[in-house]
Structures are given as structure tokens and as C-alpha cells.
Amino acid sequence: MKTAAPSSTFLTGLAGALPIMLGYFPIAFSFGVAAVRAGLSPTEAAGLSVIIYAGASQFLALALIAGGAPVLVAAFTLIAMNLRHLLYGPALMKRAGPAARKRWALFWAFGLTDEVFGAALGALARGRQFSESYMFGLGIGAYAAWVSGTVLGAYAGGGALEGWPVLEAALGFMLPALFLALLLSIMSRAQVPVIAVAAAVTVLVTLIGSGTLGILAGMLAGAVTGMLRRITDAQ
Amino acid sequence: MRSEVLTLALLVGFCTWAFRVFPTRADLSALAPTGILARFLAATGPAAIATLFVASVMPWLQGGVALPMICGIAAVLAAYAGSRSVVAATLAGSAGYGFAVWGLAFLA
Numbered sequence: 001m002k003t004a005a006p007s008s009t010f011l012t013g014l015a016g017a018l019p020i021m022l023g024y025f026p027i028a029f030s031f032g033v034a035a036v037r038a039g040l041s042p043t044e045a046a047g048l049s050v051i052i053y054a055g056a057s058q059f060l061a062l063a064l065i066a067g068g069a070p071v072l073v074a075a076f077t078l079i080a081m082n083l084r085h086l087l088y089g090p091a092l093m094k095r096a097g098p099a100a101r102k103r104w105a106l107f108w109a110f111g112l113t114d115e116v117f118g119a120a121l122g123a124l125a126r127g128r129q130f131s132e133s134y135m136f137g138l139g140i141g142a143y144a145a146w147v148s149g150t151v152l153g154a155y156a157g158g159g160a161l162e163g164w165p166v167l168e169a170a171l172g173f174m175l176p177a178l179f180l181a182l183l184l185s186i187m188s189r190a191q192v193p194v195i196a197v198a199a200a201v202t203v204l205v206t207l208i209g210s211g212t213l214g215i216l217a218g219m220l221a222g223a224v225t226g227m228l229r230r231i232t233d234a235q
Numbered sequence: 236m237r238s239e240v241l242t243l244a245l246l247v248g249f250c251t252w253a254f255r256v257f258p259t260r261a262d263l264s265a266l267a268p269t270g271i272l273a274r275f276l277a278a279t280g281p282a283a284i285a286t287l288f289v290a291s292v293m294p295w296l297q298g299g300v301a302l303p304m305i306c307g308i309a310a311v312l313a314a315y316a317g318s319r320s321v322v323a324a325t326l327a328g329s330a331g332y333g334f335a336v337w338g339l340a341f342l343a
Contacts, residue, residue, distance in 0.1 A: 092280075
């Protein structure tokens, strides 16, 4: 008997966003705090989260703004940092299959962050069917957590979690835990070389270059490994 | 909101949106399932998630592998093995890390 694929409604997408929301909120809170400390107003901090919605580049934006970098130089640096997002759409749609609708991709793909991409891919790997409603649920949950976390952080200031160091530490480990769980959810024997090469190259390039370069190089090296491995297998 | 901050946000926000949106509209129907680009895209997901995991733990690793991180990772592995749930594994990992931090503080 064939098992039916799990439903892919807006609400199941929202439920799938829960670990992302738990991970995003404290990081966005930290961003809000850091933004105000760097001299931005709460409105400016919220504006960066609402408009850019890309965590690592937002933190770098604070350093560039605080350091007085020219707008175009700062923009170019931040745009280069987000180039990895170019790979997510095609990888997701390839996994979703040729029948996948993308009529509203102009809107839901705005929320295709690292974590949303990983969660969507993991869900598809576990047998869930792709749907735009599911992507909206996943994306809106994550976006709401990011923006609300930023706003609260900007208004609360730096001392909000000082009395709760254990909670602060636990929340700080939420994103690594999420990435590891997502990795386990899509893990297969065939992907082990891809994962090993991606991890090794990320470490190496981060240590000798920078974190941004490390992420880009790790992703590309892993993807190329997957491509070459099957060529080798076929020979 | 200062004009330079708004300009920066709009420039970066627009490009990031374009990077996320337009590649989803690429026509992949002509791709052979075993073609080079199809294989590259299929490996991109696992490579990306592995990369992001490593990048997220590197700040901890650069200070030496600490007990809380080992506990957090072990909790993720155990919870995922038991439940096959990403949500449960994530929460367990975070809790494992937090409890280890609390335990070390208690013993100190």
C-alpha cells in the first residue's frame, strides 16, 4: 500500500517554521540590541530587518555603517555576501519537480533564507509535496520572528537577557542545532562525500580567508563534488 | 530613518530579493536528470546545509571544543534518532547546550 504524502498547507508550513522561529528570534533580538548600540534608531534597525532580511549581512551592515563606509561600497560588500542565495531557487525547484507551481514565487521566494531553504529541502526529502502555500507558511513564520525579534531587541536594549545566562546560551545554540537536525533529515550515504568536502572546504577557507568566502567556497566545492562523483561512478 | 541607511537597505534588499526570486523561475524542464547541471543542483542542498552548520559552530570551535557544544550536538543526534523530528531535535540540542552551561556554572 502506498503511503500518502503529508499535506503541504499554509498551516503545516507555519508549523514547519517553528524551529526556525525559535532560532531566529534570539538572533534578531541580538541584532536589534547591536543596532541601537551602533547608533541606529529602533526604526532603522527594524527597517534593515524588514527590507534586507538576511542575518549575516545585516550584522556586517552595522559594522560598515558605524565605520562610516560609503553607501555604495557597503552595498557592494553586502550584495556580494548574499550571492550564495542564487543557488537556492534552482536547487529547491529541481527537488520540487517539474510540476511545481511558482506563480507566486515573487513573494514567497523573498523569504528564501538559508534556514527556510534548508527546512523546505528537508521537508521535500522526507516526502512532503511542494506547494506555494507551504512556502508562504514557512516564510511568513520565519519573517515574523525575525522582524519582531529585531524590534523587541532594539527597544529592550542590551540588559534584557543578562539575568538569564543559561537561557541566553541555550538560545544561542538554536541555529547550529537546527542546521544539524536539517542535515540529518536529508542525509543519505550518497551525500556523505558532498557533506564532507563542503565542511572541510568551509573550515579551510574560513581560516585562511573569511567566513563569507568560506560559506560560498564550501557550498560550491560540495556541489561540484556531487557532480563529479556521479561522473566517476558512471565510468 | 536616515537617507543613507534607507538607500543601503533598499539596494541590498532589492539585490537579495532578486537573488532569491529570479533563479526560482529558471526553466529546469530541459535538464536531463543525470546531466551535469542537474547533478550540481541536487548536491547544492546538502552542501549548503553542511556549510551553514560548520559556519555556525566555527566560532565555538575556534575557542576549543567545549563540553556544552558536545552535549548540544549529542542531544540533537539522540533526539533525531528517537523521533525523526527536526523540531524535537532542534529543541533538544538547544536544551542540551543550555543544561551543560548551567551544570558547568553550578559546579564552578
